Amino acid sequence: MDRLALRRFTIRALLASKHDGVDIDAIGDDTQLGSGGLAMGSLALLQAFVAVENKFGIIFDDAAVAGATFSTVGEVVNFVDSVIGKRQPITGEF
Amino acid sequence: MLSGQGLSYVRRLPQCGSSAHPPIVVLLHGFALYEQQLFDMSQIMDPRFMLIAPRGPLRIGPGAYRWFYFDRTPGDGPIINAAEETESLKTLKHFLKGVIAEYAPSRLYLFGHSQGGTMALSIALTAPDLIQGCAQAHGRILAKSLAAVSDPARLARLPFFIGHGRDNPIVPIKLGRATCDRLRNIGANVSYREYPLGHEMTPDIVADASRWLTAQLDCSI
Numbered sequence: 032m033d034r035l036a037l038r039r040f041t042i043r044a045l046l047a048s049k050h051d052g053v054d055i056d057a058i059g060d061d062t063q064l065g066s067g068g069l070a071m072g073s074l075a076l077l078q079a080f081v082a083v084e085n086k087f088g089i090i091f092d093d094a095a096v097a098g099a100t101f102s103t104v105g106e107v108v109n110f111v112d113s114v115i116g117k118r119q120p121i122t123g124e125f
Numbered sequence: 126m127l128s129g130q131g132l133s134y135v136r137r138l139p140q141c142g143s144s145a146h147p148p149i150v151v152l153l154h155g156f157a158l159y160e161q162q163l164f165d166m167s168q169i170m171d172p173r174f175m176l177i178a179p180r181g182p183l184r185i186g187p188g189a190y191r192w193f194y195f196d197r198t199p200g201d202g203p204i205i206n207a208a209e210e211t212e213s214l215k216t217l218k219h220f221l222k223g224v225i226a227e228y229a230p231s232r233l234y235l236f237g238h239s240q241g242g243t244m245a246l247s248i249a250l251t252a253p254d255l256i257q258g259c260a261q262a263h264g265r266i267l268a269k270s271l272a273a274v275s276d277p278a279r280l281a282r283l284p285f286f287i288g289h290g291r292d293n294p295i296v297p298i299k300l301g302r303a304t305c306d307r308l309r310n311i312g313a314n315v316s317y318r319e320y321p322l323g324h325e326m327t328p329d330i331v332a333d334a335s336r337w338l339t340a341q342l343d344c345s346i
Contacts, residue, residue, distance in 0.1 A: 073157065077186030090187070093159050097188030 037115060038108045044082035045104060048075040060105025069104070076101060083111055130223030131216045132179040135164050140172030148342050149230040151221065152178040153241030155263070155326070157189040163238055166331045171339045177224060181241075182216050183209065192217075192240050197295065205267065214247050221248065221255050232345055236334055237261040238326045239296070246270065246304065253279045258341045260286035260334040263293060263324050265300040266307055274311070281312030286337040288330045290322035 042058050049069065062068045064076065080091055091114060101107050126133055139147040150170060152163045160178035167176055181190035193209035225233060233256050237245035242264020249259040250270040274280060285308055289301025298319065305317040316337055320330060 074185070077157070077189050081186045084187070093188040094161060095187070097159060097162070 034112060034116075037112055040086060041079070041083060041108050041111045042104060044079040044086075045069065045071065045076070045107065047082060048078060058104055060103060060108065062104045064101060064103060064107070076107070079107070080111075083115075087115055089114065130220040132182060132220045133160075134177055134179040134220075135160055136178075137164070137168070137174075137176040139175050142173045144175075146229050146231040147175040148173060148232040148234070149175045149177055149224065149228060150234045150236050150338060151224065152176060153192075153217075153235060153237035153244050153261075154178070154181060154190070155237075155239030155241050156181075156191050156195070157185055158238075159188050159190050163236075163241070163326065166326065166328065167236065167335070169328075169331065170335045171342065173342065174338070175228065175230070179217070179220055182213055192244050195240075203295065207269065210247075210267070210269075214244065214251070217244055217248060218252055218255065221252075225255070232257045232342060234258045234260065234338055234341065236338070237264055239263045239324060243267060249283055249285070250274050250280065253283050256283070257345065258284045258286075258338070260337060262288035262326060262330045262334070263290060263296055263301070264304070265296050266304045271307060277311050280308075283313055284341055285313055285315045286334055287315060287317045288333060289317075289319055290324055291319050292322065293324045295324045 039055070042055055046053050046055065048071065053069070064071045080096060084090055099110060101110070127136060138144065150167070152160070152167055154160050154163045160180045164176065164178035170176060181192045183191045185191055192213040194206040195203035197203055221233070224230070235245035235248060235256055242261030245259050245261045246264055246266050247270040248255060250266070251273045253276060287301065287305050289298055291298050293301070301319070305315050308315045318333060
């Protein structure tokens with residue numbers, strides 16, 4: 032999966048708990064996860080991580096996730112990319 | 126990370142004193158957390174203690190585990206998933222018996238945060254013979270555990286430390302006070318403190334619990 036596809040999948044996972052028709056193309060890296068943005072709770076963020084785990088057959092490191100601060104969509108995408116990217120070459124265009 | 130008796134756990138050996146029968150504090154983390162945070166905060170505890178921090182048996186996601194699910198309600202506290210709570214309590218009792226069998230501790234205390242505090246209280250109420258004291262913050266007594274008290278006389282001899290946030294949005298302060306009242310009504314010796322906090326565990330609470338645990342240990346020698 033290239034980076035753009037990975038980004039899109041991660042954003043879809045973040046939006047999975049949203050039922051109000053958020054337009055994925057309106058989501059930018061600087062979109063806030065909390066108030067003023069997606070208004071996600073911490074459990075919804077965890078569910079997004081689990082969706083990524085299930086998709087790629089990985090288990091995120093407990094300490095890495097618990098020790099990180101995720102405020103924006105871009106921070107989540109970059110974190111997922113940093114883990115998935117170690118497993119397979121990224122072939123997408125930038 | 127060690128594993129045994131159905132739960133994985135991290136451990137700190139006693140830093141001084143005899144290790145033949147060390148006093149042990151078992152640390153029980155809260156919902157959507159994991160063992161390492163409370164374990165790290167508890168390193169200030171008396172060096173005579175062995176610290177054991179098991180991980181809740183049910184995974185929510187990375188770095189987030191639980192003893193049971195719950196639904197939040199406005200005002201009256203969470204409604205728990207009783208089946209998960211029952212199974213986790215059984216697993217935790219099995220774990221504590223394993224700790225006792227393996228380390229033969231001179232004293233065994235619990236220190237729990239939030240849902241871990243509720244689990245600690247449930248152990249105290251339903252299996253008081255397993256422990257010599259119970260410290261917890263932001264947890265509460267479950268009605269089913271209170272109904273299952275089988276040895277009030279034994280429970281009355283058990284010391285408790287209870288800390289609770291006055292602005293707790295998840296387990297309201299009235300539940301913290303009710304927990305204190307119910308234990309005192311049974312005759313238990315309860316040290317109760319309120320904090321200008323919400324639901325979080327803070328160094329202040331750990332320090333208070335730590336002093337209380339040291340005092341319990343010193344009283345027992």
